[in-house]
Amino acid sequence: MPDGIANVELSVVIPAYNEEAQLSRTLQTVAYYAQEASPRYEIIVVDDGSSDGTWDVLLQCAGRLPRLKALRLSRNFGKETALCAGLESARGAAVIVMDADLQHPPELIPELVRVWRTDAKADIVEGVKRMRGDEPWTKRIGARLFYGTLTRLTGHRFEGATDFKLLDRKVIDAWRRLPERTTFFRGMVVWLGFRTVSVEFDVPPRSGGQTRWSFLGLAKLALNAIIAYSAVPLRIVGAVGLLFLFGAFVLGAQTLYRKLAGDAVTGFTTVILLLLVIGSAVMISLGTIGEYIAAIYNEVKGRPRYLIREQISCETEGNEVAA
Numbered sequence: 001m002p003d004g005i006a007n008v009e010l011s012v013v014i015p016a017y018n019e020e021a022q023l024s025r026t027l028q029t030v031a032y033y034a035q036e037a038s039p040r041y042e043i044i045v046v047d048d049g050s051s052d053g054t055w056d057v058l059l060q061c062a063g064r065l066p067r068l069k070a071l072r073l074s075r076n077f078g079k080e081t082a083l084c085a086g087l088e089s090a091r092g093a094a095v096i097v098m099d100a101d102l103q104h105p106p107e108l109i110p111e112l113v114r115v116w117r118t119d120a121k122a123d124i125v126e127g128v129k130r131m132r133g134d135e136p137w138t139k140r141i142g143a144r145l146f147y148g149t150l151t152r153l154t155g156h157r158f159e160g161a162t163d164f165k166l167l168d169r170k171v172i173d174a175w176r177r178l179p180e181r182t183t184f185f186r187g188m189v190v191w192l193g194f195r196t197v198s199v200e201f202d203v204p205p206r207s208g209g210q211t212r213w214s215f216l217g218l219a220k221l222a223l224n225a226i227i228a229y230s231a232v233p234l235r236i237v238g239a240v241g242l243l244f245l246f247g248a249f250v251l252g253a254q255t256l257y258r259k260l261a262g263d264a265v266t267g268f269t270t271v272i273l274l275l276l277v278i279g280s281a282v283m284i285s286l287g288t289i290g291e292y293i294a295a296i297y298n299e300v301k302g303r304p305r306y307l308i309r310e311q312i313s314c315e316t317e318g319n320e321v322a323a
């Protein structure tokens with residue numbers, strides 16, 4: 001692997017699932033613009049267990065495109081995992097991630113690379129959607145809701161986020177240190193930090209085939225993302241418990257008052273009070289347990305505690321600092 005790093009400047013990683021319809025065209029275009037951006041490029045396509053002719057298309061393309069590398073997963077693992085596979089075998093000093101359906105315009109590749117080369121601050125050059133193409137309004141609203149919630153829950157900005165990005169080698173190396181199994185690439189990249197520069201683009205309609213996401217698939221991705229990036233849902237339980245307790249006080253006071261005023265059925269007061277007290281106690285305990293689970297979850301993820309962006313080492317002898 002180390003020998004490759006020197007030779008490859010730009011890797012383009014493309015996950016593909018049942019993309020036979022336009023994959024050949026995509027690769028042709030990507031190769032053209034990648035060549036323009038950096039002659040020392042490679043394209044890595046990950047066939048995510050396609051059930052159509054995607055792999056055959058790749059075999060044909062490999063004959064024409066000498067810088068094409070293809071991986072074929074044993075089954076459909078989902079886009080996030082396919083991305084992992086591609087990123088792990090990418091050797092470039094910069095890695096671009098994009099979709100196979102030309103919704104991430106390859107014309108932008110030279111621009112991403114140019115920004116990365118010229119802007120010393122750019123560790124990540126991110127494609128940000130200007131318009132959500134021809135997406136149906138349900139998906140647009142869904143996306144707005146999802147990214148809005150995620151932004152609020154995690155405190156990181158997600159709006160307009162796409163998987164169309166250029167990542168510097170040091171970001172890739174940092175990303176590889178995140179050991180979790182369930183991955184959400186966009187979220188992980190935000191978590192990593194580093195300097196991000198945005199480049200806007202319009203999302204053209206899908207060039208062929210159909211979207212691979214079902215509503216359920218998207219819902220699952222959303223849930224994964226929220227669980228992976230925030231303990232807020234757990235906290236909500238505790239908060240609801242406190243709210244209940246407050247309610248218990250109010251209702252309890254009222255019931256007691258009625259008891260004293262003498263217009264309550266016998267036993268009613270006790271039942272109400274017990275119900276309220278036990279209810280809120282249970283909720284608060286659950287919330288407390290939730291806090292611990294959140295802490296455990298964080299530990300189990302085993303992420304590095306911090307990541308270093310740059311460092312200047314001094315050459316004092318016998319005083320070497322490990323990175």
Ligand code: UDP
Pocket residue numbers: 014015016017018019048076077078079080082098099100101103210211212213
């Ligand atoms: N994809 C994949 N595995 C999957 C689903 C999708 O590798 O299980 C790839 C797909 O081939 C495409 C990218 O992920 O390159 C984005 O998928 P799609 O265009 O269907 O999603 P959308 O643009 O509608 O969000």
Ligand code: MG
Pocket residue numbers: 099101103206211
């Ligand atoms: Mg698409």
